[in-house]
Amino acid sequence: MSQLVFELSGEHDTLPKSEVIACIEAHGWQYTVKGSYDQALILETDADPGVLARRLALTHSILELIFVAPSEPEEILKMAETADLKLKYGQSFVVRVSRVKNYGGISATFERKLGAAIWRRGYPVSLENPDVMFRAIVTEGVCIFGRRLAETDRRGFDERAPLKKPFFLPGVLMPRISRAVVNLTRISEGWILDPFSGTGGTLVEAGLISPDIHVVGCDIQKKMVYGTRKNLRHYGTNYDVIWEDSLRMGIKDDSVDAMVTDFPYGQSTPIAAASIDAFYTGALREMFRVLKPGCRAVVVSKAPMEKLLTDAGFTVIETHRQRIHKSLTRNFAVITKS
Template sequence: MSQLVFELSGEHDTLPRSEVIACIEASGWNYQIKYSYDQVLVVETDADPGILARRLALTHNILELIFIAPSDPDMILKEAETGELGLKYGQSFVVRVSRVKNYGGISASFERKLGAAIWHRGYPVSLDNPDVIFRAIVTEGVCIFGRRLAEVDRPGFEERAPLKKPFFLPGVLMPRISRAVVNLTRIREGWMLDPFSGTGGTLVEAGLISPGIHVVGCDIQKKMVYGTRKNLRHYQTTYDVIWQDSLRMGIRDDSVDAMVTDFPYGQSTPIAAESAGAFYTGALREMFRVLKPGCRAVVVSKEPMEKLLTDAGFTVIETHRQRIHKSLTRNFAVITKS
């Protein structure tokens, strides 16, 4: 078991932490949360950091913890001068300091001083091609110092931005959020359904996690079905896309291993129901029917849906909120079919 430090993104207050735990649990690794700070999570685990980095979206780096010190510059330098750093003779290094928000009294010159403290111990510095990258993260009165083991390919998500996909419509989830909510289902392999697939953004992210995940999309609009197929074909995922009313899906009972969907908001999206209430009730009834018992789904909606979800038979495990602008707040509910 190692103590891994997850340097979380500041895109959301709660989703990054939940995503880390979900990805560890998805592979069945053991873990214990040791410390949780603003944008930093320290976990004792037997998880493989390389595998986690290829799956995570809302994390920047995964480090091996070396020490935690008060955020006083002198105390940090003392730890760097005397502590066990795990460097071998002749290994080169570089130090990068990151300050979360406005925590700590760390100046711009501190990175250089911290590097000098290690250099004085006889280890060479390499700014361009170091053998070891150390990161010092200052947050909530502490400095967390670690050796970088893996880096999340966040630019890769930017390359899959909605405007860069073959088929695009505005107002969809961004790829990093799509990947995070897929991860919250803890799917590792099997069938993942999006009953309101739209442009297929969540399906793309699910399919890129593993070739063992077969994604299935449904939509009542023919143009969405064609657009989703185009996007999934472009990213070479294993998929099926069905043109059908998601209130009456041609999918067997208890056959889906995970679900993620961003519910239509109704302004420009047709819904095949007499009212919004009937639409949500019918959709959730179908989602409950096709999901395997014990498996998880994530529902994204404009309004909180906990009451509707529990009335449909689901158990709500956790919820998150994301304010997009003054007229739109996204609500994320992680649910299971007990």
């Protein structure tokens, strides 16, 4: 077991930590939370950092923990001068300091001072091509110092932005949030369904996690079905996309390993029901029918849906909220079928 530090994105307060835990559980690894801070999480775990970095969306980098010190500059430097840095003789290094929000009293020159403290121990500095990168994260009264093991491909998510996909419509989830939503289901293989697949952005992210994940989309609009197929084909995923009413899906009972969906809001999107409440009730009934017992789904909605979800038979495990603008707050519910 190793102590790993996850340097988290500031895009959301709660989703990044939940995503890390979900990915570790998806692979069956063990973990114990050793520290939880603003934009940083310390776990003792047997997880593979490289595998996690290829999957996670709301994490910047994964570090091997070296030490945790009080955030006062003098205390950090004292630890850097004496801690076991796990550097071999002759290995070069670079150190980067990240200050979360306004925590800590470090100055703009502190990164250089910290590097100098390590250099005085006889290790050469290389700013361009170091053998080892150290990161110091200053947050909530502590400095978390570690050796970088892996970093996520943030650029890859940017390259899959909605406007860069073959088929695009506004108002969809961004790729990093879509990937996080998929990860919260804890799927590692099998069939994942989006019953309101829209442009297919969430299914794209699911399919890119592993060739062992087969994505399935449904939509009542033919143009959405064609567009989703176009996007999934472009990214080389294993997919099926069905043109059908998601309130009456031609899918067997208890056959789907995971589900994700961003519910239509009933404004610019047509719904096949007498009212939005009847639509939600019918949709959740179908989702409950096709999900395997013990498996998870993530529902994204404009308004909280906990009562509707429990009325449909689901158990709500956790919820998150994300304010987009004054007229839209996204609600995320992680649910399971007992």
